[in-house]
Amino acid sequence: MAMLGLPAPVPPTNSPKRPAPLSVRAGALKWDPFGQNYLRLERHERMRAIGIVEAVRDAVGPDVELMIEGHGRF
Secondary structure, three states, X not given: OXXXXXXXXXXXXXXXXXXXXXXXXXXXXXXXXXXXOOOOOOHHHHHHHHHHHHHHHHHHOOOOEEEEOOOOOO
């Protein structure tokens, strides 16, 4: 995510160190929130990926399209 100018890892939404909202000029972001997982995700890994997506949505707002890359791994 650092390649996109986003902080990585993103602190949980209840964290006092949560980053400030970002200014995004692109109409969309595409990235992989799944880490090194392949073929399956354990529950805690799935919840972590969901948390990352939620944090990015909160950071960029509703007007930026989010595209999740799975690399054909799942």
